[in-house]
Amino acid sequence: MEKALIVIEEMTRVGIIKSYAIGGGIAATYYIEPVLTYDLDVFFIPVKEGLDELAPIYEFARNRGYSEEAEAILIEGFPVQFIPAYNDLVQEAVAEALVTRYHDVQVRILRPEYLTAIALQTGRAKDKERVVRLLESGTLDRDVLSRIVEKYGLTDRLRKLKDSEGNE
Amino acid sequence: MNKSAEQVFEKKRERRRQLAKLPFEKKIEIVVKLQRIAAEIHPDKSRRVWPI
Numbered sequence: 001m002e003k004a005l006i007v008i009e010e011m012t013r014v015g016i017i018k019s020y021a022i023g024g025g026i027a028a029t030y031y032i033e034p035v036l037t038y039d040l041d042v043f044f045i046p047v048k049e050g051l052d053e054l055a056p057i058y059e060f061a062r063n064r065g066y067s068e069e070a071e072a073i074l075i076e077g078f079p080v081q082f083i084p085a086y087n088d089l090v091q092e093a094v095a096e097a098l099v100t101r102y103h104d105v106q107v108r109i110l111r112p113e114y115l116t117a118i119a120l121q122t123g124r125a126k127d128k129e130r131v132v133r134l135l136e137s138g139t140l141d142r143d144v145l146s147r148i149v150e151k152y153g154l155t156d157r158l159r160k161l162k163d164s165e166g167n168e
Numbered sequence: 169m170n171k172s173a174e175q176v177f178e179k180k181r182e183r184r185r186q187l188a189k190l191p192f193e194k195k196i197e198i199v200v201k202l203q204r205i206a207a208e209i210h211p212d213k214s215r216r217v218w219p220i
Binding site for chain 1: 187195203
């Protein structure tokens with residue numbers, strides 16, 4: 001996975017994307033127990049906002065000989081799904097990402113409070129399950145989470161989920 | 169909730185907390201093991217086992 005992460009970092013360095021952060025199942029796995037997932041979800045802030053924010057990424061990938069597979073680009077054998085930061089919450093989450101390492105490679109990962117807020121906002125069954133796991137994990141800063149969910153109008157969703165799970 | 173059931177659920181939560189403490193690299197290895205197990209049970213070409 002290191003090679004794929006190096007390529008993603010390089011996209012930022014050479015200006016294909018402005019910034020990025022890993023989200024989805026792999027970001028969740030960073031904070032909770034490992035979960036079955038098949039794609040490396042990469043939320044990114046495009047250099048230029050416009051009609052086709054993915055075009056520079058696909059062009060970069062094609063020039064490197066990477067192929068496309070369904071909605072993903074196969075980078076060094078890893079299906080990487082690039083997702084433009086589609087709203088204010090996701091943009092803030094990418095900007096505030098945790099910078100860490102996988103082996104010796106630098107990687108940006110969504111912080112658990114943002115991962116929780118995005119999952120709340122998305123609201124599918126698997127997202128709700130993820131919120132429950134993150135709440136149980138003890139990795140969340142409750143004050144930070146409260147601020148984020150309030151800012152993005154997600155307080156009721158969080159309260160309902162906690163009520164249904166018997167959490168706090 | 170029934171006390172015995174609650175004890176079982178608490179043990180499961182504790183197991184998850186222990187898994188959560190593993191290094192990220194080790195967790196990724198486990199993700200790939202899960203992918204391999206899933207592929208054996210239900211082969212699906214659109215779901216690629218990661219090459220690590």
